[in-house]
Amino acid sequence: MANDIYNTIRAALETHLSTTLSGTDIAYENVAFSPTTGTLFVKPTFIPTVTQPATRGLNPQLLYQGVFNVMVNAPEGSGPSLADTTCNTITNAFAATTDLSIVVGAETYIVRIRYAERQQGRIDTPWYAVPINIGWYIYNT
Amino acid sequence: MKSTITVNSSFYNKLKHLDALAVDSVKGRLEDIARTAVDYSPVDTGAYVTSFSYTIGAGRPRGKSSDNLPKGQSLEGKQEEGYGNLMQDISRIKSIEDLDNIQLRNGSPHATDVEYGENWYGSGYFVFAKLESIYG
Numbered sequence: 001m002a003n004d005i006y007n008t009i010r011a012a013l014e015t016h017l018s019t020t021l022s023g024t025d026i027a028y029e030n031v032a033f034s035p036t037t038g039t040l041f042v043k044p045t046f047i048p049t050v051t052q053p054a055t056r057g058l059n060p061q062l063l064y065q066g067v068f069n070v071m072v073n074a075p076e077g078s079g080p081s082l083a084d085t086t087c088n089t090i091t092n093a094f095a096a097t098t099d100l101s102i103v104v105g106a107e108t109y110i111v112r113i114r115y116a117e118r119q120q121g122r123i124d125t126p127w128y129a130v131p132i133n134i135g136w137y138i139y140n141t
Numbered sequence: 142m143k144s145t146i147t148v149n150s151s152f153y154n155k156l157k158h159l160d161a162l163a164v165d166s167v168k169g170r171l172e173d174i175a176r177t178a179v180d181y182s183p184v185d186t187g188a189y190v191t192s193f194s195y196t197i198g199a200g201r202p203r204g205k206s207s208d209n210l211p212k213g214q215s216l217e218g219k220q221e222e223g224y225g226n227l228m229q230d231i232s233r234i235k236s237i238e239d240l241d242n243i244q245l246r247n248g249s250p251h252a253t254d255v256e257y258g259e260n261w262y263g264s265g266y267f268v269f270a271k272l273e274s275i276y277g
Contacts, residue, residue: 027261035261047267049274067270073261115277122253124261131257133270135277 004104005064005140010046012102012111013068013136017044020093024086037126038075040082042090045069054139065114065137068094073127083121083130091116094134111138160237167240168231171195174245174276175227179220181268183255186210187219192249195230197239204248245272 018026025041027033035041048066055061070090074083098113114135121130175193182190188207196202203226234240247268249255258265 043261045264045267047270047274049271065274067267067274069257069267069270071257071261115273117273127261129257129261133273135274 005109005138006046006048008102008104008109009048009064009066009111009136009138012100012109013046013134014044015102016093016100017042017068017070017090020089021086035073035127040072040074040086042086043071043073045071059141061139061141063137063139065135068134068136070132070134072130072132073124074130076123076126076128078128080121080128083128087118087130087132090132090134091118094132109138109140111136164234164237164240167243168234170276171231171234171243172228174272175224175231177275178227178245178268178272179223181266181271182220182223183266184214184216184219185212187214187222189247189249189252189255190219190223191226192247192252193223193227194246194248195227196242196244196246197230197233202246202248204250206250245269 014028021042025033025035025039027035027041027043029045033041046066046068048064051062051064053060054063072083072086072090074080074086094113094116096113096115100111100113102109102111114137116132116134119131119133121128123129175195178193179190182193184190186207188205188210192203192205194202234243247255254265256265256267256269
């Protein structure tokens with residue numbers, strides 16, 4: 001399952017994001033997307049980092065970890081409140097210790113959130129872009 | 142009423158030894174973070190990767206602009222230069238008091254673009270985000 005684990009983790013994170021932001025445009029990675037000027041959208045990026053043994057011994061359980069970045073793009077010049085509201089919704093839904101479960105075949109996988117951290121916004125004309133970094137991890141064989 | 146307690150000088154020596162162990166341990170961790178930071182950094186002009194600083198005490202953080210610098214620089218060469226800069230900062234840590242507030246910074250003007258991408262459709266390198274995931 002190790003080769004497919006990243007597909008499972010991505011699915012858990014993206015599904016939770018789309019459920020949380022029902023009705024909001026989402027620009028998924030490597031999927032054609034044209035933003036509508038004046039309409040908020042978010043762009044998630046899945047960033048695995050290091051995988052390391054969680055225990056000693058032969059065939060140890062592995063700790064997979066990484067970041068799920070969500071860039072909130074609100075219309076430039078519309079004030080901070082629209083972006084703030086969306087950022088708050090995301091950070092609340094991905095609060096530290098949140099468990100995201102996903103069923104694949106007969107197995108249930110739990111992706112746990114380590115932290116959700118909103119960063120400083122900046123102008124990326126015609127957008128006001130606010131990054132949110134969500135740290136995740138999962139133990140698996 | 143008064144009592145006098147005499148502390149054996151070997152006690153102070155043991156405390157000093159503990160301090161030295163703590164400093165060495167933190168320096169080792171900072172070296173690991175430095176290595177990871179430069180390894181995750183892209184290189185074109187080298188301005189970004191050579192703009193990392195550990196802020197320790199007084200001193201101005203590094204910050205180079207890529208304007209007018211030659212492109213296509215050696216990846217390994219510039220990464221080693223950046224690593225050398227950070228090792229130089231670490232060598233300034235002499236005592237446990239120096240560990241009070243150490244920050245890793247990148248002062249290049251395009252550091253945010255490197256982190257998150259230049260445009261909404263571009264993808265950044267997420268150098269600091271990865272560091273937080275691994276070492277945070």
